[in-house]
Amino acid sequence: MAEQTYLEAIRAALREEMRRDPSVYLFGEDVALGGPFGVTQGLAEEFGTNRMVNTPISEATVMGLAIGAATAGLRPVVEIMFIDFITLAMDQLVNHAAKLHYMSGGQLKIPLTVRVQCGISGAMGAHHSQSLEAWLAHVPGLKVVMPANAADAKGLLKSAIRDDNPVVFIEHRALYWTKGPVADGDRTVPIGQAALLRQGDGITIVALSSMVGPALAAADALAGDGIAAEVIDPRTVSPLDVEMIVRSVKKTGRMIVVHEAVEQGGIGAEIIARVQQEAFYYLDSPIARVAAPFAPVPAGPTLEKHFLPGKERIIQAARQAVSKG
Amino acid sequence: MAVKKNNSQELVALLRRMWLIRAFEEKVSVLYAAREIQGLVHLGIGQEAVAVGACGQLRVDDYVYGGHRSHGHAIAKGADINRLMAEIAGRATGYCRGKGGSMHIAAKECGFVTATGVVGGTMPLALGAAFAAKERKKGQVAVVFFGDGAGQAGPFHESLNIASLWKLPVIFVCENNGYAEFTPLSAHTKIERLAQHAKTYGIPASTVDGNDLLAVRGAMSEAVTKCRAGQGPAFLECLTHRLRGHYEGDPAKYRELSQLAEWKKKDPIARFTRLLKSRKLISDQAVESIEREARGAVEQAAEFSLASPWPDAAEVAGQVTA
């Protein structure tokens, strides 16, 4: 069992899948040169620039090209440099990739993986820091995954590439250099399965991606208050593993949902709506969300810090939930 | 282009195919007026020579992509008209099980990959198929049909650029019928001939009379040959006209009646028939019989469709993901 960074784990998954399946191609801006963060470093040397394809700055058409290639027998991975730029490819992703399988009555398969990185890190401002997974979770026909550690990153990327459906694989830039144990061998993590990271019966904390770390830290602090927090990482945003979350809430009677994305219209809304639907009578207090305020991400390191939800807000919300009802 | 006697069978077959499209589209119009077909439907009556002239040069394993006006493209590529009509009528026996409909036809087994309701939406997709084809090295090509309206969409320019840059085996076939929905081309752009855009991106391009089947066929044949040989993309602009409105139900008041009359005189089927007759390749009886057979086949397709069951409610949740 080796320790790898999240970024290295992604690179390892790409390398292994490209070795395993010659129909896997990677398209994106500067991918053959390693990309802005070095994720794809070295891959062009092994697989050639034929399979590691540098593209012009044409997100819409590159996305469409990848979709078309998928319908014609390849298994493409498209890299969109920042999730903020997925906006340029929305028509192809939402109106084509997500819907062609259905609209064709099952004739067409779109085994496409879209890799994007998201989130706040490095004071990059409103166009380079967003978390937009809720938009994509709203589109039937797309699967959306957000790994929070190196092992899940590797295992979910393998699953995404092998999946015959369009999967959006959302990496978090702030997690790129975090390290974690990654088992050897060909291991996949199933899409649609959450992870129970910490057991407890006092309150359920559902935390996504970059918020998993702060949630676990908050759980440690809460233990000191005598509150045993159960921490769940959904890992897949769509389809959501509501079953695991509901089972937990039936045990604890309380829940908070934490995500870095803006609160309004975020994935937390869907989780709350589903949980109260399935477990209404088990709830001892209102479910709360801990998320970013309803504003574009401010530039500048100090404002950015105020914007980002973190351990302190999670602790506060948990204490409040426990004190009610 | 000279018409050789030993091509006569092929040429008559092309006329037959144009008639099949014409009869099909006219029947769809009748069914639409009778509310047996609902939704948004766009007919290609008057543009048959482009579909048939272009697709006639393709193999089954070549990829064809269309747009919202693609019934004719699918038929020209070999789609089964029973399943096509059933799909447009929303029946369970349709190609897409009633889930795609008129603007989103897919008939994969004959190489008509998909149409789209978004102008320009399939141009990037065709690039992807061409990319895969190039990797596979079996000489396959991709073809995408679109109208003059697509020439102003972002993906049009991005697609021409990338196709040229990467020398992709894709043929862009533009049906320039002078109208994007209700607006004439001149109100949309200063560039009258879309082939000019292609040239800007370094793609060999030609503009032909889209209602002259042999002209389309000839230009396409040349493009396909070069494409299969690995020489890169081509752009074929076909000047044509749709004899109906943009969609069924569009009274098309934006079009001068005199303009419509002019184009009716250039009807591609009538023209090609006259040509074949003048070269003594076809008799009057044969012409009548071709029309009759086409209409007969279409009647059967209509009966098949209307007798087919509606899709079951459970179908709604089916095949969202593979």
Place this chain on the structure above:
Amino acid sequence: MRELAYYEAKFEALEEIMAADQRVHLINGTFLSLSPHRHVFQNLQKKYSDRMMMPPISELGFCGLAIGAAMAGLRPIVDLSTGSFIFEAWPQVANEAANAFSMSGGQTRVPVVFHLFHGLRGGGAAQHSGSPQAMLWNCPGLEIVIPSSPRDVKGLLKTAVASDNPTIFVDHTRLLDVRGDVPENDKPIPFGVADVKRPGGDVTLIATSYTVQVALAAAAKLAQEGIEVEVVDPRTLVPFDLAAILSSVEKTHRVVIADETHQSCGVAAEIAARIAETGFDKLKTRIRRVSTLDVPVPYSPPLEAHIGPSEARIMDAVRTAVA
């Protein structure tokens, strides 16, 4: 009180808006989709053609242009027509219009209105039946307006144009012929004020857009079963009148939300979450959502009819809420 059709009220508003403010320009569509009532648009065009432009099929281009024009002092109203086409213009709407005021520290205002028709229209299939308002609700910086009646469309359109913020005006083709009271010399309707379209004491039925009309029909039938439904119409999603909704929930203790966006992360999800967070103690039973099913919109008519928030599905949800 005079009665007008929705489309008449909308165009009365457009006429008044164009007459009052030279900065207002209309870009792209007819604001009528495929409705046969073209005469109202043509009348407007006769008077104001110099401020009404028809661009090519370049949503990204002309939405960007409208945003830039708004930044430079004009007040454009863009008609995207079919809501699904907003995806072509998404970078401009989500990354430019929404962010400009905040990113510029308050220097740059973007008084643009994006008008679109959303939802199930009868045969539009997957690419012409989109309801993008749920995703847009996740974009800070945009106002979102969603009228359901002739009076509301007139009053809200005027406020939308007067607003200095980029506004998404979410309309529905099935509303165009709905008739309703529209007072002479009515006042603009402020954003963030919900409207109780029908009072009742048993269930709070929150609905948006055309689904408000469906909800009212359902409520009339349910009254015959002895169930009194209060139909609450938020009218604007951003800003959102949570207080009005909680006030209704305080009275009824039961909530059903009916809306045409897809269920997952849809409009009903956000409303349900807010009520669960802030009004949990008032609830006697779980909140029920009646949303469009999580499938691409199928083409065939019986399939399309099956997936939306229909009168039957709404009535079922209300019945289970009071059971």
